[in-house]
Amino acid sequence: MAVARVVHTADRTLTGRQLASLLTPPPEGRFGYRELARAVREALLDGRVALRLRLPAERELAAVLQVSRTTVTGAYDLLRESGYAHSRRGAGTWTALPDGQAPTALGAFQDGSGATIDLALAAPQAPESELAAALAAAALELPRYAGAQGYHPYGLPALRAAVAERYTARGLPTRPEQILVTSGAQQALSLVLTLLGRAGDRVLAENPSYTNALDAMRGRMLRVTPVPVTESGWDTGLVDAALRQTAPRLAYLIPDFHNPTGHLMPPEQRRELARAARATGTWLVVDETLADMALDVPAPAPFATAAGGGDGEQIVTVGSLSKSCWGGLRVGWVRASSRVVTELARVRITADLSGSVLDQLVAVALLDRLGEILPRRVEELRRRRAALSEALARHVPEWRWTLPPGGMCLWIDLGRPIASALASRALRHGVRVEGGARFGIDPGTHEHRLRIPYTLPEDVYESAAERLAAALDGAPGRFADPALPDWVA
Numbered sequence: 001m002a003v004a005r006v007v008h009t010a011d012r013t014l015t016g017r018q019l020a021s022l023l024t025p026p027p028e029g030r031f032g033y034r035e036l037a038r039a040v041r042e043a044l045l046d047g048r049v050a051l052r053l054r055l056p057a058e059r060e061l062a063a064v065l066q067v068s069r070t071t072v073t074g075a076y077d078l079l080r081e082s083g084y085a086h087s088r089r090g091a092g093t094w095t096a097l098p099d100g101q102a103p104t105a106l107g108a109f110q111d112g113s114g115a116t117i118d119l120a121l122a123a124p125q126a127p128e129s130e131l132a133a134a135l136a137a138a139a140l141e142l143p144r145y146a147g148a149q150g151y152h153p154y155g156l157p158a159l160r161a162a163v164a165e166r167y168t169a170r171g172l173p174t175r176p177e178q179i180l181v182t183s184g185a186q187q188a189l190s191l192v193l194t195l196l197g198r199a200g201d202r203v204l205a206e207n208p209s210y211t212n213a214l215d216a217m218r219g220r221m222l223r224v225t226p227v228p229v230t231e232s233g234w235d236t237g238l239v240d241a242a243l244r245q246t247a248p249r250l251a252y253l254i255p256d257f258h259n260p261t262g263h264l265m266p267p268e269q270r271r272e273l274a275r276a277a278r279a280t281g282t283w284l285v286v287d288e289t290l291a292d293m294a295l296d297v298p299a300p301a302p303f304a305t306a307a308g309g310g311d312g313e314q315i316v317t318v319g320s321l322s323k324s325c326w327g328g329l330r331v332g333w334v335r336a337s338s339r340v341v342t343e344l345a346r347v348r349i350t351a352d353l354s355g356s357v358l359d360q361l362v363a364v365a366l367l368d369r370l371g372e373i374l375p376r377r378v379e380e381l382r383r384r385r386a387a388l389s390e391a392l393a394r395h396v397p398e399w400r401w402t403l404p405p406g407g408m409c410l411w412i413d414l415g416r417p418i419a420s421a422l423a424s425r426a427l428r429h430g431v432r433v434e435g436g437a438r439f440g441i442d443p444g445t446h447e448h449r450l451r452i453p454y455t456l457p458e459d460v461y462e463s464a465a466e467r468l469a470a471a472l473d474g475a476p477g478r479f480a481d482p483a484l485p486d487w488v489a
Contacts, residue, residue, distance in 0.1 A: 262404020
């Protein structure tokens with residue numbers, strides 16, 4: 001049974017077996033010193049291994065990995081040289097990050113300067129004219145709120161009503177008191193996990209899944225049970241079996257243009273999963289942030305419409321304006337029962353008390369303009385998807401993918417397990433991209449995949465594909481790693 005692969009031990013010491021279970025093995029199957037150093041570095045950067053932990057003794061780790069002690073000594077030396085570890089005299093070797101190095105979860109969030117093409121973020125630009133009009137409308141409304149204290153822990157009443165009205169229009173009758181406005185969908189998910197989960201609880205999650213959601217689960221010490229999302233989508237039999245065998249407290253699903261695969265869950269599967277979760281007492285946490293990004297099919301109804309009778313009481317829905325409008329607005333929400341919303345609001349005020357009144361007024365105005373914004377956004381994404389697909393087909397014809405019916409990403413099959421190494425090498429060629437392992441629950445999975453969003457202007461993708469091809473061209477089974485010094489012990 002899989003558990004959340006992140007380690008925070010009480011005595012701040014990793015055992016050899018703990019560390020070995022968290023490392024992605026090399027394609028050759030046996031660690032050399034450089035491969036071992038690289039694997040530890042990757043586990044540190046993606047959060048599987050915490051900072052300021054003492055690494056196992058060299059002899060112990062060598063025995064577990066079945067390598068020579070010299071191999072472990074060389075790897076530890078390399079980690080110290082590159083700033084990913086430091087030693088205390090008589091106290092062992094401890095994990096660290098070099099100055100200026102950010103964890104992988106932060107690596108994609110750059111300031112936008114420089115010549116690097118960023119293919120790591122699946123986030124569109126703002127609709128400029130509609131955003132300007134929404135700002136003007138919000139400025140006119142703001143004086144009405146300025147005479148009060150400005151705190152609205154549940155969200156601005158006008159915005160709660162607008163979000164509820166949109167759910168109702170999409171086929172799910174919703175009252176404003178069933179809506180909690182949050183600082184984006186990520187805060188919404190974090191609040192739900194905090195309220196409904198406790199350290200050690202099981203949570204079922206798709207594999208692969210949205211990396212920031214997985215990080216939120218790991219950070220709360222939840223034990224993650226993976227269920228596969230394959231080339232053909234979900235296997236409800238496997239999901240049902242996982243629910244019945246493990247009875248998880250929570251299940252996190254992305255049924256609408258799944259991130260990263262792009263699959264859309266059929267209505268019958270939604271009904272089956274709602275019934276199965278009801279039978280095991282599992283809360284379904286449904287991420288619908290991509291529901292509006294329907295490129296080749298009608299936009300799906302909210303997942304909770306698939307629940308019959310009282311099943312909907314166990315469904316908590318997360319949404320936001322980040323994909324349909326703009327991530328810079330930081331407006332998201334939770335739709336749940338009014339009781340759960342009240343409890344979530346109590347958790348929320350310990351973090352930030354309330355969201356920005358101005359941003360929420362802008363969100364109200366944008367929701368009123370979604371009928372104009374969404375058709376243009378969908379058409380824009382269709383063009384960009386085509387531009388990316390055509391550029392990749394020209395420059396890396398050996399790669400394979402299926403065009404998703406919606407969403408914002410291609411899930412590329414590289415044909416061999418080189419994604420993490422290729423992502424490191426591609427950065428030196430001026431393109432940032434996420435390897436599939438970032439979206440996997442267990443280390444080493446999806447190493448043959450890349451996630452590439454099609455949210456940038458069409459003219460960017462020709463150059464991006466050229467750079468990816470240059471990074472790949474003539475590459476041996478192993479790639480040079482620019483984050484580690486090139487020396488031999």
